[in-house]
Amino acid sequence: MKKLVKVVAAVIENENNEILCALRSPEMSIPNMWEFPGGKVEANEDIYSALMREIDEELDCKIETTKEIFNDNTHEYETFIINLISIKCKVVDGTPTPSEHSKLIWLKRENLDSLKWAPADIPAVKQLIQEK
Numbered sequence: 001m002k003k004l005v006k007v008v009a010a011v012i013e014n015e016n017n018e019i020l021c022a023l024r025s026p027e028m029s030i031p032n033m034w035e036f037p038g039g040k041v042e043a044n045e046d047i048y049s050a051l052m053r054e055i056d057e058e059l060d061c062k063i064e065t066t067k068e069i070f071n072d073n074t075h076e077y078e079t080f081i082i083n084l085i086s087i088k089c090k091v092v093d094g095t096p097t098p099s100e101h102s103k104l105i106w107l108k109r110e111n112l113d114s115l116k117w118a119p120a121d122i123p124a125v126k127q128l129i130q131e132k
Contacts, residue, residue, distance in 0.1 A: 002081050008051040009036035009086045010063060011070055011124065012096070018106035019128060021115060022058075025102045030077070034115040036086055036124065037101065047085055058101070061094030071127050075120035086124040 012020040022037040024030055039054035041047055048065050055063045071086040098104050107115070112125050 002076065002079065004081045004083060006041045006083045007038060007085070007120075008041055008047045008054065009038035009084055009121065009124070010051055010055050010065075010089045011036050011086050011128065012055075012063065012089045012091060014091070014106055016106070018108055019112060020096055021105050021107055021112070022098065022101040023103040023105075024118065025100060028100065030118045032102070032116075033118040035118045035121045037096075037104075047087065051087055051089070055089070055096075058099055059096040059104070060099065061096050062092050063089040064092045065089045071124035073120060073123040077119070082120045084120045084124075086121075 020037065021034050024033050024035055026032060037055060037058055038051055039058065041050040048067070051065055052063055055061065066088045069085055070088050074081060074083045096104055109128050109131065112129055117125050
């Protein structure tokens with residue numbers, strides 16, 4: 001039985017209508033692929049507080065989340081299953097700075113498909129592109 005991992009991802013949009021994209025470092029699982037930043041939901045944690053904690057830890061900034069799920073996707077990788085819940089957010093304090101990721105970039109929706117995304121993130125990427 002593969003382990004099911006519940007993960008939250010931040011779809012962070014700036015005032016220029018650009019989306020924050022994070023490049024997974026070579027040391028991470030699913031290396032050198034792009035994703036929306038976020039992380040695992042801990043036991044006894046709701047998805048919104050998990051996301052705020054993860055972004056604070058990973059990007060050293062504070063976010064505000066919308067109270068709705070943007071995309072909910074379950075994807076099976078070779079060694080585990082991920083339930084990836086994407087939530088739209090905006091930065092309210094600080095500037096996103098990568099600590100675990102190799103790189104962060106801001107991209108317009110129509111350019112999101114120019115990146116090589118982690119498979120679990122692709123449904124949210126497609127939904128963003130169609131949103132215009």
